[in-house]
Amino acid sequence: MRDTMTFYGKNGTERVFVNKENRLQIKGSRQLVDFNDVITADGYEQKVLTINGRFPGPNINVMFGSRIIIHVTNKLEEMTSIHFHGIHQKRTPWMDGVGMITQCPIQPGEQYTYDFMGEPVGTHAYHGHFREHSALGLYGMFVVHENLPLLPQIPLVISEWYHNIQVLYNNLTRANINWPPFNNQLKYSLDGTATSDVKYSGGLINGKGQQSKNIGYLPKAEFILHPRKYHRFRLFMASHEFAYQISIDNHHLILIAVGGNLIEAVKLQSIIAFPGESFDFLVAATRRPGLYWLRARTLSIKDEHSSLREEILGVVRYTNYVGNQSEPSTNDYKCTEENVCLIFNCPWKSYPSEYHSRCISLNQIKSLRRSNSKFKLYSFHSEETERFSLNIQFFNGKATINGKYFKSPSVTFWEDYKTNSKLCDECKTTVCECLNVMDLPYGKTIEILLTNVKGKELNEGKISYVHHPFHMHGHHFEVLKVGFADQYKNGTWVGNSKDIVCNNEYCTRARLIIAIKDLNYENPALVDTVNVPAGGYALIRFQTNNPGYWLGHCHLFFHVVEGMAIVFREGEREGFIPTPKNISQVCSKVKN
Ligand SMILES: [Cu+2]
Known part of the structure; x- marks a missing residue:
């Protein structure tokens, strides 16, 4: 029996599963459902918080200096609030959205209107700032543009996906426990630090992922590249516990902005991003038309406890690809003595020599001063x-x-x-x-x-x-x-x-x-x-x-x-x- 997922269909709540033909089918019926009509996440059936019925919430794009008015209606059974991450809230400090700090949380059934200026320019986000709401899906991208974009813009939002976050949250906040609580479940990175406080249970790219248990086909996040063009990826790390190392097979990432601010471009093999960070990078579609993996991997190294690869995959697709592969067959980049990998934002000074990798840290980045x-x-x-x-x-x-x-x-x-x-x-x-x-x-x-x-x-x-x-x-x-x-x-x-x-x-x-x-x-x-x-x-x-x-x-x-x-x-x-x-x-x- 395959795992089911719940969705809200025409007849109210219905349960679906991935059938042998890799189609979504309503349980107890032969009726099929479009993947786009179901929030599949990683295929595990659980509660998801949505914004306007979407998960993650809609991408919000605004122009610099414009007045932003967002009506939030709380249809949850508990109170909540929304924080606009990276927005300065100048002259509107009460609009910062932190429950019990800058505002009373929005009560169930109530509406609250956020009203603030769209500044500063850059890749930002919004997310729940009350209880575990952000981990259940209350997040989305918020971009402030200085000009109308010239390049294709590609939102990239990475997060974990917990199957038991409410239980975890309740256990951890009710008991007077000492931290960290789960020593025996944790994994470590090469410097010997734990990669999180809780066990990894999977992650999502733009709301899509695949749990380690095989439950049949699930759609992955897809990124469309136009041949010979540059594309601007806007990355926001909506993850909660883990840092991820992000790369695209056979392509370089050209870092052009950190925290929404332009820098002197740096050509990289991969970017390490921690929860709350935002980075913009360009990808040039100069390889042969095809499908390539976009990888987001935690910093955990394999140990005696498990060989689980903590990696989420997305598909990069060239528009002129005419092959019949449904998924990429590309390999991760190999760093060698001749081709040393440049990695941005390592949490350590350097890699051991056998990694053939060099770190570039945030303070080695040069900001482009705006003359405006x-x-x-x-x-x-x-x-x-x-x-x-x-x-x-x-x-x-x-x-x-x-x-x-x-x-x-x-x-x-x-x-x-x-x-x-x-x-x-x-x-x-x-x-x-x-x-x-x-x-x-x-x-x-x-x-x-x-x-x-x-x-x-x-x-x-x-x-x-x-x-x-x-x-x-x-x-x-x-x-x-x-x-x-x-x-x-x-x-x-x-x-x-x-x-x-x-x-x-x-x-x-x-x-x-x-x-x-x-x-x-x-x-x-x-x-x-x-x-x-x-x-x-x-x-x-x-x-x-x-x-x-x-x-x-x-x-x-x-x-x-x-x-x-x-x-x-x-x-x-x-x-x-x-x-x-x-x-x-x-x-x-x-x-x-
Ligand atoms: Cu911390």
Whole structure:
């Protein structure tokens, strides 16, 4: 008996399965159904959250500077909210969509209207920012265009697909468990860090995948290439736990933008992308007409526990292909001594020599400075720079930033959040659950040293060190430097980067001891998410020109749920734009 999937057909809910002819058939009937009418995902039958009936949600394309109005009607049985990832929400900080921070969640049956400016230019996304909704399907791509695109645009959204996310979520948030909870199920990458906190259960490219169990044919994501043309792929990593390495057989990826911002192009073999990151790359259709695999693979290496290949496949199809193959038969690129692979955004300094691979990190990328005066936003005139450090790390089994694990307030930040919350000043120990708020003065240049270290070897095993992709709301930031742990010749890590000095075991006031010339102040990459490597650091910089309450957090789903978050209070409350009436009205409904 083959697995079934549920779909909403003309007769209400019906169950379908892939029959022997690889067609979708309604169970208990001989009637066939078009694949396009069913959300097949990876073929596993489970609940999917949809937006306008679609999964992932529709791609939203807008022009720079236009006013965006999005009516969200919550037809779920529970409350939710939508965050526009990468959008600055300038002058509309209450539209950032973080449930219990910038807005009260939208109640079942209620409507909420997001109303904000389409800026900055680039490849962004939207996703649920409440409970496990993003992992159940509430996400989609959001692109702000500066001009009408000249090249064919190809959205590429990669995510995992969990078969038990609600059970996982409930178990993990109800029990007072120590992190990470599933040591025995995890896999490791070549540096010895765990590739996630939970077992891999498959992934999707643009909502399509194939679980490891053979359940017959399922459609894969398809990408159409026009011969001899360039195509602009816009990648958003909607994944929750895993980083993926992305490549296309027999083709190079020409990286042209990071975090939505143009850079000097780099020709790559593959791109490693962490949850929350967005990259744009060009693909030239210059190979023979045919079908080629697009691969997205986790960083897990095979070990004694399993030979499972954690890889999702998509099909790249040339329009002038006339063969009768239904699927590609191409092979993964082989990196050799003669053809060394260039890999972007590795979470380590280098590969062992037998990999014949070279890493290029985010701080080796050169941003293209726009001369357009609209983008003066990113020129820094401030006389003074304020410096902070945040250590993103597990301590005592808790997901912390500077030792604090985040507890949401019971009212939003637009209300009197202080009276109703335990603030971190009240903590008696370094590792403490509290409402972590950091004040950023307005009109300054802010430098934050993000570290992922321990001040001394606290014996929690190697897996307490994992990579943490840090995402900031309300801003893009410049990446002046990314530093990595020291490695042995075989690639496993030896210890923390020697560039960092900690003055206590929780490393809450880390300092960087490298020469200024080693920082890229000239043309640094501008992103909203940066991976802070295990045992390493990222030095970021931005200007406080956007008053509001902005969440900063690790973009790994279970880490943010467990408290790896902080709220930046930018500017003084008196200087804030008054919150519109209807925002507080939403909140009063929650309380009643
Ligand atoms: Cu994390």
